[in-house]
Amino acid sequence: MKTLLSIILFLASLASYAQDWDETLYRQIEQSIQSPRINTNREIDIRRYGASPDATAERNQKAIQKAIDRCAKKGGGRVIVPAGLKFVTGAIELKSGVNLHIDEGAVLEFAFQPDLYPIVETSWEGLDCYNLSPCIYALRADDIAITGKGTIDGGGTRETWWPWCGATKYGWKEGMTSQKIEARPRLLRNGEDGVPMTDEKGKPTKERTFTATDGLRPQLIGLNQCHRILIEDVTLLRSPFWVIHPLKSTDVIVRRVHINNDGPNGDGCDPESCDRVLIEDCYFNTGDDCIAIKSGRNTDGRHRDMPSQNIIIRRCEMRNGHGGVVVGSEISGGLRNLFAHDCKMDSPNLDRVLRIKTNSCRGGVIENIFMRDIEVGQCREAVLRINLDYEHNEICCRGYYPTVRNVLMENVTCQKSKYGVQIIGLDEDTYVHDITVRNCRFDGVKSGNSITGKTRDVKFDRLLLNGSLVLQTPPYKNYSQWMTYSEMKRTPQSYMLDFAKRPKWSYVMGIELESMLGTYLRYGDKRIWDYCQEYTDTMINAKGEIRGFKYKDYNLDNIRTGHFVARMYQQNPEAKNLIAMQTLMRQLKEQPRTVEDGVFWHKAIYSYQVWLDGIFMGLPYNALTASMLYSPKEAKKIYDDAVDQVKTTYRRTLDPQTGLNRHAWDETHEMFWADKQTGLSQHCWGRAQGWFTMALVELLDAMPKDYTSREEIISILRQTLDAVVRWQDKQTGVWYQVMDSPDREGNYLESTCSAMFAYSLLKAYRMGYVGDKYRNAGIRAYRGIINNFIRVNEDKTISLTNCCSVAGLGPGLSEKVLKAAPKVKENKRRDGSYEYYLSEPIRDNDAKGIGPFIWASLEMEQLGYDVETTASPIDRKAVVNRNNPTVSAADPLAALTVGNGRFATTVDFTGMQTFTDFHKNGVPLCSMSEWGWHRFPNTDSLSHEETTRKFHFPHRTHNEVYAVEYKKGGRQQDATQYFRINPHRLNLGCIGLDIKRTDGTPAEINDITAISQQLKLYDGTIESAFCVDGETVEVMTAAMQNRDATIYRIKSPLLANKQIGITIRFPYPTGKHTDDASDWNTQTKHTSRIISSTANSAVIERILDDTRYYLRLRWEGSARCTEIATHCFMLEADGELLTLEAEYCPTNNFATDTFVFDQHIKSIQKAWGSFWQSGGFVDFSQCTDPRAKELERRVILSQYLTQVNCAGTYPPQETGLTYNSWFGRPHLEMTWWHMIDFSLWNRPEVH
DSSP: OHHHHHHHHHHHHHHTTOOSOOHHHHHHHHHHOOOOOOOTTOEEEGGGGTOOTTSOHHHHHHHHHHHHHHHHHTTOEEEEEOTTOEEEEOOEEOOTTEEEEEOTTOEEEEOSOGGGSOEEEEEETTEEEEEEOOSEEEESOEEEEEESSSEEEOOOOTTTTGGGGOOGGGTOOTTSOOTTTTHHHHHHHHHHHTOOSBOTTSOBOGGGBOOTTTTOOOOSEEEESOEEEEEESOEEEOOSSOSEEEESOEEEEEESOEEEEOSTTOOSBOOBSOEEEEEESOEEEESSOSEEEBOBOHHHHHHHOOOEEEEEEESOEEOSEEEEEEEESSBTTOEEEEEEEEEEEOOTTEEEEEEEEOOTTTOOEEEEEEEEEEEESOOSSEEEEEETTTTTTOOSOOOOOOEEEEEEEEEEEESOBSEEEEEEOOSSSOOEEEEEEEEEEEOSBSSOOEEESOEEEEEEEEEEETTEEOOSSOSSSSHHHHHHHHHHHHOSSGGGTTTOSSOOOOHHHHHHHHHHHHHHHHHOOHHHHHHHHHHHHHHBOTTOOBTTOOGGGOOHHHHHHHHHHHHHHHHSOOHHHHHHHHHHHHHHHHOOBOTTTOOBOSOGGGTTEEEHHHHHHHHHHHHHHHHHHSOHHHHHHHHHHHHHHHHHHHHHHBOTTTSOBOSEEETTSOSTTSOTTTOBOSSOBHHHHHHHHHHHHHHHHHSOTTOTTHHHHHHHHHHHHHHHHHTSOTTTSOEESBTTOTTSTTOOEEHHHHHHHHHHHHHHHHTTSSOHHHHHHHHHHHHHHHHHTEEEOTTSOEEEOOEEOOOOOOOOOOHHHHHHOTTOOOOTTOOOOHHHHHHSOEESOOHHHHHHHHHHHHHHHHTTOOHHHHSOOOOHHHHHHTTOOEEOSOOTTOOEEEEOSSEEEEEOTTSSSOOTTTTTTSSOOOEEESSOEEOOOOTTOOOGGGGEEEEOOTTOSSOEEEEOOOOSSSHHHHHHHHHHHSSEEOOOOEEEEEEBOTTSSBOOGGGEEEEEEEEETTTTEEEEEEEETTEEEEEEEEEOSSSSEEEEEEEOHHHHTTSEEEEEEOOBOOOOSSSOSOBSSOOSSEEEEEEEEETTEEEEEEEETTEEEEEEEEEESSEEEEEEETTEEEEEESSSEEEEEEEEESSSOOOOOOOOHHHHHHHHHHHHHHHHHSSOOOOOTTOOSTTHHHHHHHHHHHHHHHHHHHOSSSOOOTTTTTOOGGGGOOOHHHHHHHHHHHHHTTOTTTO
8 A cells, every 4th residue: 555655656757747637547446445444244234223213313323322332342344234225313423343334215314403513523614613414424443335226314404404504594683593693603713713622631622612502503424533434325415514423544445426505604524634535427416516525624624744645536417516636625635636637517506517615714735637528518606716816804814825726627528607717816926837728619609718817827728609710819809800811711712702703793791792892901011902892803804894783773772882982992092993892883873762751762672661771882982982982062962862861761761669669660661561651661770771881980971071961960879879789788889780679589699780889879978969978888789799700710710600690661552652663573571570680691701790809800900999998897906915005114195094984993003002102193083973072061152153244245136145254352253263163073982902021111103013004905905014013013994884983803922911901082172273173181071981881792882061972892812901091991802813804883772682792893894895886987007108007006095095084975085084174074075076986986975
């Protein structure tokens, strides 16, 4: 065995340098796993020792345990739970050499009687402790097994174990036992602080011991420090907590086990700090992770230093669960050599396939993970998720950075997920590297891949997302170039674009080539110009004759190609192209029109019909060439005619209920597709609306800036875009094929119309026709196109997918139609119905979408986006975090603030209000609120009227009354002074540290060393650390967001030896307008007293003249609050850790919830995270201007400070709740400034 282990370790070291499936290492691990050696000749029926289906759980517990003990004593064997019978029992303990066998049809059910679960040595969420025994437990046993096709039922329900988790959805109610209230925070805290499991006499410490009153639920099967374990064939149900938990054990085999467990934290199988593990042919349907590999949490895990290693998972089926195969998060000891293959996973409730979760509290190295041949139907979040910022708000000692490296995922398929690969690294350094995803296909991916934080060598080798090849280095910087060159590669001859079988004069080619011309004009490259010119040279001969053009068809579609020719002519005025343009203009001059309105027919075969398509096909060309071919007077007539046609078409086709335009209008009302009353077609078809919208934009391009009727087109454009944005799909940002029926069955998101709208929105914004709202909608649409419709092919070209190939109406037959087009053939299939639009073929790379996509890309590129930045939203968290303020020395101007907009606390470098005198002339240390106001006694009964004066103004019939500043002596001057000062904002109190030197004398600022403080803006917390006499003091500070309270976490050995205490001091107001509002010398004009107290709380009442308010202190742990001087109180702790809440309130009516620091800090961090993820945002990291970094810092800090100081109900004053300028009262200009600030950052709800 020693030689075999050496081979495995050697191979593991080789694996760390390779990212291929290591078959040799796999086989070595497989062969190294030993099965238990159990005497098969001895069997003991539990009924032999008194177990009975009719017996109590206590009696059965004793009987089963007796059978196990007797079997072990005799050298081992099988203890049988007989078939067809149900036995209810309490916890039982396996012994060496014993196989607990549950016959098929037998049920072993564990009762919810906590007194039947003795306190044993175990681990709970990665932390060593003494707790209720698992239902089936073993400690330091060798050769043990749980087998058989029977059922082991943990008895977990909403009425038994599960409410102990503290979640109402599992049955918890106020007053019930809950792990959240005290036990779990205590365990986490003691683990973090390194509290030992046993005392000097070897007895369990009370800090690490938990009973039924604490609510830490037991596992179903917990096997601690055991060797050679087999769990086979059993069905496991309703576990109180984790289902299978091998701990610090070796040679663990879990085979053909069926797990159904919907309870809270219901992990299926969690090997922790185990070596040589095989999990095969199992079924998992769990309320949490299916399989989670662990190795201890934080300090406990690092001290244990036992990685989980050499693990094989194969041929398993995972249904529900947070993750299929999970590493962490309790993984401080690390993990190495994990193989998973040939598994199936499929459930909308399965969140991830391979999940690695850890954080900077954990540490540890996670390496050599190999996963392949996994078939996934769907998962909710990501196929591969690596998260180094898991439980971001965990209270712990940070700086233990984990490493994740050498991860291989190959031959994995998934049909549906939010992300393909999601990696959340850290910003501090590169701790994720050498990750390979190879030969994988993830379809139905909503949000692509996401990688944040620092990573290295993350490789995608033939990874297909939604059929699109994932390229980490795209071949082109911009999508306009990439699509242009892709089309040129797909179709080397430009006259064969759009799947043509022969050269063809077609509007679709004109549109696509014109967009390519735009790429050429922006980026150059003569190859593009030549490609475009090849079409005009092929389709227009030297005489200017257009190949295949039929004048008498009066087909507006054929006019559109001329728009491209005209654009080419502007760059290179060839005579033949000019002749062709003149030919097209002659058609337009003779183009038939509707009788009543004078709008162009779409075609001769569509006589008397106005199509939205036709507006785009004819009018922009007419307007563009007007100034090129005619005099200004004649050109104006063309512009006027275009405006009239647009206005009429808009009016005729508008559906007032949707704001959209119907596809077409029949003047005769005779067509089979037309409404007999209105002449309208049935629906708004997306691409028809797109044609019309682009036509408006292009008409404005063609019309002179001083043309008087431009505003009429702009007005229609705005109305059209309003409707377009209203029908934009909220989830994807794109549009449906039948725009006005997005929720009907069968409708689909269509790319060509989406590209048209994206282009129109973005260009309309750039040209100044519309505002930011439309730009944002355009960017969202474009990103939706990239995420939903752009596919990267294996040859590194890109394709536009989901293009409707064609749609139209009719032709229909009537006497008038036959007169205009005698040879027309009726096509009743094209009836404009919902079903019709869905029946037309869908294909990739339709030119009607390619052209608008390239145009939209060019618009995005003018906004500064490229391939790398288009689909990548701003990493808001990273931007905020890189602007966190830090303090490394005592500075009276370097006070930091936490608050909620209605209440704020300013602290010094200690994280509290310790050195108030030092800050008196800098940024003062105060606690201020919206409601905290005070008035000095009005002993002279002064009235406000005595501060006013009447003024008479010309043309007024009455006098105006204004307050004035009286400067001469007398009551008016006294009144002026009194009402100028009163009311004034109060400093509600200062809560700081009373720090003493070793000799007991008060510490001075110069005694404080190693100052390190950071305001974590994204979390709304301040973390402070410093040293006194060589001992470290750590303080966390945060403000509750739902009430006027500050919470603190103070950790230091100096707390326990009383070298540090917490002082609570109250000043009297000064009545000055630019100071700290704190008169510490006046003591007789106000009172401060403790009016109630408990072992963990105290309420202090404050009375200042007519003002009364209260401060409630609540703390965790052993501490006492006493009055040590007038207006001064001391809170002293007995241990090295104290958590404290200080809540100010105008009445003695406080909330009755329980103070749990961990829960409170999480709520604060969640609220601030939501704040930063909402509203407007800007990232300056790509700016080259040297001022950009400082500008970004000011932008971020201004948003934080206004939210902290000014987001309350009342107008803010100029220094918010940080400083007492102007007695704390608002200035009207401040109201305006801050309201505008909130609005500009899209936070209108704040003001």
